[in-house]
Amino acid sequence: MAKYMLIMRETEESLAKFTDVDFDEAMNAMGKFNDELIHAGVLLAAEGLEDPKEGVVVDFTGETPVVTDGPYGETKELFGGFYILDVASKQEAIEWAKRAPLTAGRKTEIRRVPTIDEFPQDNEWIQKERAWREQTGQL
Amino acid sequence: MSGAEARGAVEAVWRMESARIVGALARYTGDFPLAEDLAQEALAEALVSWSVNGVPAEPAGWLLTTGRRRAIDTFRRRAARDEKYALLASDLAAEEPGADALFDPEAIDDDVLALMFISCHPVLAKEARIALTLRVVGGLGSDEIAKAFLVPVATIQARITRAKKTLAAAQVPFAVPEPHERAERLGSVLNVIYLIFTEGSFASGGAEWIRTDLAGEARRLARVLVQISPEPEVFGLIALMELTAARFPARLDASGRPVLLEDQDRRRWDQAAIRRGRAALARAAGSGRGLGAYGLQASIAECHAVAHSVAETDWQRIVILYEALGRLAPSPVIELNRAVAVAMASGPADGLELVEAIAARGELAGSHLLPAVRGEMLTRLGRRDDARSALLQAVALCGNAAERAVLQRKVDELS
Numbered sequence: 001m002a003k004y005m006l007i008m009r010e011t012e013e014s015l016a017k018f019t020d021v022d023f024d025e026a027m028n029a030m031g032k033f034n035d036e037l038i039h040a041g042v043l044l045a046a047e048g049l050e051d052p053k054e055g056v057v058v059d060f061t062g063e064t065p066v067v068t069d070g071p072y073g074e075t076k077e078l079f080g081g082f083y084i085l086d087v088a089s090k091q092e093a094i095e096w097a098k099r100a101p102l103t104a105g106r107k108t109e110i111r112r113v114p115t116i117d118e119f120p121q122d123n124e125w126i127q128k129e130r131a132w133r134e135q136t137g138q139l
Numbered sequence: 140m141s142g143a144e145a146r147g148a149v150e151a152v153w154r155m156e157s158a159r160i161v162g163a164l165a166r167y168t169g170d171f172p173l174a175e176d177l178a179q180e181a182l183a184e185a186l187v188s189w190s191v192n193g194v195p196a197e198p199a200g201w202l203l204t205t206g207r208r209r210a211i212d213t214f215r216r217r218a219a220r221d222e223k224y225a226l227l228a229s230d231l232a233a234e235e236p237g238a239d240a241l242f243d244p245e246a247i248d249d250d251v252l253a254l255m256f257i258s259c260h261p262v263l264a265k266e267a268r269i270a271l272t273l274r275v276v277g278g279l280g281s282d283e284i285a286k287a288f289l290v291p292v293a294t295i296q297a298r299i300t301r302a303k304k305t306l307a308a309a310q311v312p313f314a315v316p317e318p319h320e321r322a323e324r325l326g327s328v329l330n331v332i333y334l335i336f337t338e339g340s341f342a343s344g345g346a347e348w349i350r351t352d353l354a355g356e357a358r359r360l361a362r363v364l365v366q367i368s369p370e371p372e373v374f375g376l377i378a379l380m381e382l383t384a385a386r387f388p389a390r391l392d393a394s395g396r397p398v399l400l401e402d403q404d405r406r407r408w409d410q411a412a413i414r415r416g417r418a419a420l421a422r423a424a425g426s427g428r429g430l431g432a433y434g435l436q437a438s439i440a441e442c443h444a445v446a447h448s449v450a451e452t453d454w455q456r457i458v459i460l461y462e463a464l465g466r467l468a469p470s471p472v473i474e475l476n477r478a479v480a481v482a483m484a485s486g487p488a489d490g491l492e493l494v495e496a497i498a499a500r501g502e503l504a505g506s507h508l509l510p511a512v513r514g515e516m517l518t519r520l521g522r523r524d525d526a527r528s529a530l531l532q533a534v535a536l537c538g539n540a541a542e543r544a545v546l547q548r549k550v551d552e553l554s
Contacts, residue, residue: 038366039247039248039363039366039367040155040359040363041358041359041360041361041362041363041366042359042362044411044415045411135365135369135418135422136415136418136419137414137415137417137418137419137421138418
């Protein structure tokens, strides 16, 4: 067994198209998929990220880290990994990111992870997922 | 699509779907050994067909339909000589339009649960239960299982064939056991999963990577089980395996030698596994029925997981947990572990007293564990000569080269 991360990449076009999609339908399809992963015993953790426009980039290109709003780079660029921090505010997250011992040229993108409370609570798949999160101590 | 690509695709789909396919076919035919054969035939057909036509849009459905067609063929063939099969064949053929209902999500859970109970059935020998579970529920091939257990492929194939014959002869029905039987049978399922885990966690040589895989597969099987049978002791077993696996990254040094608990770099312990283990343990404890043997062992593992060092470990609590475990599942090894905990909690003299009592009863004679622990305690008491002879005895009895080296180092330190 090995751990893999499935990184869901978005492009400007795919995000724009999402506004045409029926939200409930998309929720149910994804919920069903997640439920299958849970039943197969293969899901350890899963999080979706908020809109990249809400994100922040800390840029180490210059002498001091430069903070900019918005998404990082081209959609073809690769992720090297991610941290999940439990902090009180975006600013606090930015401060932690600035302290990371990163070499010049690297960037850290900061994105909020929405909680399950932000999704429609009357959706049956959300209720199932909530039960699973309670079971596995992820709430 | 090349043959190798098709093979990779078939193998991946098989790992994901075999339990559901065999389960659905067993429900369809009412015959578990036959269902397993049909599924294997469908798998063989997929290897040929997918390399020519590519992977179908719904691979699981494809395998199931193929298996079902083979079932009908089989019954038709047998119908020539048996009226019972003639009836079955016509029944199954008539059912065909609604056959997609086999993948009714409500039934899948019961199918997979029934598969687990059957492949861990008490009429089977321990080795057969393990092989059948890995093959049928885990979707591992005979070659993978053979590699993991360091035995020839033919041995595993023979075990599986014999197991299916035994199940057929004992007329084991394809069903989840009745409630009164269930607790007892669940114990066998948990035991098999734990045996798979321990086989994977003590790699003693050979293809080590696949053995670590085995420990992972055991955890996955337990996660499947807890979804369909959320009993407290299943959570207890998950907790024990997660908390044990959390230490895997720290238990070997750079040259592959075992590192003792007291010397392990605890920063390398897998914190996510610890978190999952503790969450599962909380669920096990939350039942209000008390912890079982797995839950108690998990609690002991938790004491280590939350401690920053050996010195800061809550040894008093570990002593109590070993006492509870000893009452639930008495064994000299547990007694010996309790003695170690007592030595840590209240000094080596108290621990040594317990070790001598075990030795006086003649238990664990021939095992290196007892003299190893005895030597450790005597060392701490400053009785160097006695310690040395105990450790030398342990070296002589120890069968594992890596462990023997650790013991020999302790002897050398005393010289």
